[in-house]
Amino acid sequence: MGYLKLSKTVSLLRTVSLTMFAILMAVPAASAQGTKPPPLDFALPSGFQVPPADLICILPGKRLNLQCIIANDPDAKRIRAEEAMLEAQALTAAKSGKLDPYHQVETLGKLEIFDPKLAVKKNLACSYCHDPMAGYGNGVSILSVFTGGSNPGSVPITVHGAYPNNRIAKRNPQSYVYATYYPRLHYNQSQADFYGGNFWDGRATGYKLQNSAAEQAQDPPTDPEEMANPDPACVVWKLSQSNYKFFFEDVFGAGSLEINWPSDVQNVCSTPKGAAVFGTNATPLQLSPTDRTLASKDFDEFGQSIAAYESSSTVSPFTSKFDYYLAGKATLTTQELNGYDLFRGKGSCNSCHLDGRSSALNGGGDTGQAASVQPLFTDTTYNNLGLPKNVKLPWYSEDTPDQWGFTGNPLGFGFTDEGMGLFLDGYYGAPPNLLWGTLLPQFEGKFQTSTVRDAAMVPYSGFVKAYMHNGYLTSLKEVVHFYNTRDVYPYAVLSGHCPAGTVEKVTCWPMPEDSNNENTTIGKLGLTPEEENDIVAFLRTLVDGYTPLN
C-alpha cells in the first residue's frame, strides 16, 4: 500500500514535472534587446597596469575589444605558447611507446585539453580558460579586471558595432584542480543537502558516466559561448582528424574513430552551435545509428580521458606546503599557523573548506590526529554567499543576435544568476533526476564550494586573479574581507553605486544578486585586518608545487 502510494506520488511528480519543463522549453526566445547594464565605472586594482599591448583594446566606458585582447594580450599569448609546448610534450610521450596504460589515458587527456583545434573555429583549447599557471583558472589578468574573469569563446561576433564583439561565457571559469575528487552529484537524505557534482551550479552531475569531471569536460566543447561545436560528434570528427588519432585508438580500441562521416561534415562542424540554420537540432550531423552510437561512445571516452588528466599528479598532486606540513616535512611560519588557527576557529572557514583536521573554536594549535592527510578543502556542497551582481560581465550585453542568429543572453542585465537554481529549474534542460526539481526553493542562489587548494596560484607577481563564480572579488584579501564584513557594510545598491564616503569592497558591499538562501555562517566574523592577512598567508600554503627543504 505504502509502495503504491509512493509510486503514485512519483508518477504524479514525473507527469507534473515533465509538463512544467515542457512549458519551460516552449517559451520562445526573447527577440527584443534585454535590459542594458549600467555604465561601468571602477578603479583598477592596486598595482595593476593595463599592458601596453592592450591599450588599443580598451573601449570607451572601460569595456574591452575582446578580439583585440585575444590577439594582443601578453597573457593570452603566453597561454597559447604554453599549450603548444604542452601539446607537443604530450605528443612526444604518446609516440614514445613507453607509457603504461595508466599514463596513456592521462596523456590522451592532456592532448585533448591543450588542443585548440577542437573548438568550432579551431582557435580555443580548454586550457585557454584553465591556465595551468593560474591554478587551472582564468589566466588572463586583464580579463580578471575588466570582465570578471569570464573568457571569450571560439566565436567572434562580427555584427557592426556589437559589444561584446566575441561570444563570452557568463561566469568566471571554475578551476578544475581536484575536480575528479568531487563525487557525482547526489542528494544526501540524512543531511538534506546536495553534495558533489562539477561546475559552479552542479550541472555536471556524473549521473551517466558516474564521473562528474568527465561529464564536465563534455560541456564546454558544445557550449555556444565556449568552444561552440554544434554536435558532440563534431568533437569526435576533429579527434579523427588530429595527429593523435592513433593514440586515441591505442587507448580505446582500433577502429574507435572509424566513422562514416557525411559529405557536409566540414561545413556542419565549422558552423557554431546556436546558429539559426540548426534550429533546435542538437545533433545536426547526419550519422547512421551505428555511427551515432560509436560517436557517442567516443565522446564519453573523450570526457573520461580528460578527467584522467585532471586527476593526474600534474593537476592534482597534493604537493602544497600544507601537505608537507601534514607529512612532517615542512614548518609553517607563525603567521601561517595563526592563519590556520583562524581558518578553523574564529573564521570557521573549515565549516565548508574541510581541512580534515581536528578543530577548536578558539584555535590553540593542532593537537588532534589528522583525519585525512589529503583533505580537499571543500565539502563539495553549495552555498549562496550573497555576492553582488558583477556589472562588468560582458555577457549581460550579449542580448542581440550575432551574425549566426544566436543571442547568448536575451534577458541582458535582467538575467539573474541563480546558480544551482538555474540547473534545478531547467535552464539547461530538465535535470536528470526530476525529483531534484522540487528542491529548487532551498537551493536557488547557491554555488559550489570550490576547493581553496591552488586558489593562490598565479603565473607571476602582480597577476590579478578573479574569484567566485562571477569574479567579483579580485584578490584573496578581498575574499577574506568579504567573508568578514559582508554584513558589516551592507548597502542596498548595485556595484558601482556605493554611497559617498564609502569604498566599494572595503567599507561598502553592494546588495546580493540573489538574496534567496543567503548563507549567514559568514558576513560578520570579527576578524581584524591582521587576522585577515594571516588567513591569506595560510591560503598561500595550499599552492601545489612546494619543495620541502629535506
Place this chain on the structure above:
Amino acid sequence: MSQMNRSAPTIAMSIFVLSLLSAQPTLVCASGASGPGQINASPSVESVADTFAFVRWTTQNPGGTILHYAVVQYGTDPDHLDLTAQSPTRINPAHSEMVFRVRMNKLQPGTTYYYRVSSMQANGISDPAMSAVSQFTTRAANSVTAGQ
C-alpha cells in the same frame, strides 16, 4: 525566486508542484529545553537599516545536520509574529558553540518589529531552543548608512 529568468506559467506550475511535494516543515520548538542547541547568548539586533536588519544569537552546538537554518519569526504585533525569515548556516561539528544570524529583508522604515528566534536542521527538525519575544525599530526611510 527571481522571476526574470523564467515565464509566468512556469513559475505558476513550479509553485503548484512545490505545494504538492515540497511543503516546508512546520516549526515545533520545545521552549526552555536544555542541552545541545540551548541559547547561550540571547538574541540581539546586530545591525538595523531602513529596510533590513540582522539578528544574532549563540547556542550550544545543536548537532544534527551540518546545514541548519536560523529562524526569526517577526511582525509588528507582538501577539502575531506572522512573518518568518530564515537563513542557511553551517555548523562546525568540532565547535562547542554555534552563532546563528538571520537577515530580515523588506522591512518598513521607521517601524517597530517584534521577534523571537529558533533554529532547525536542514531536514526540518527543530532545535530545542526558542527565545522570548524582543523588539527593534528600523531606521528612517532612505537611510544611507549600512546599519548600526
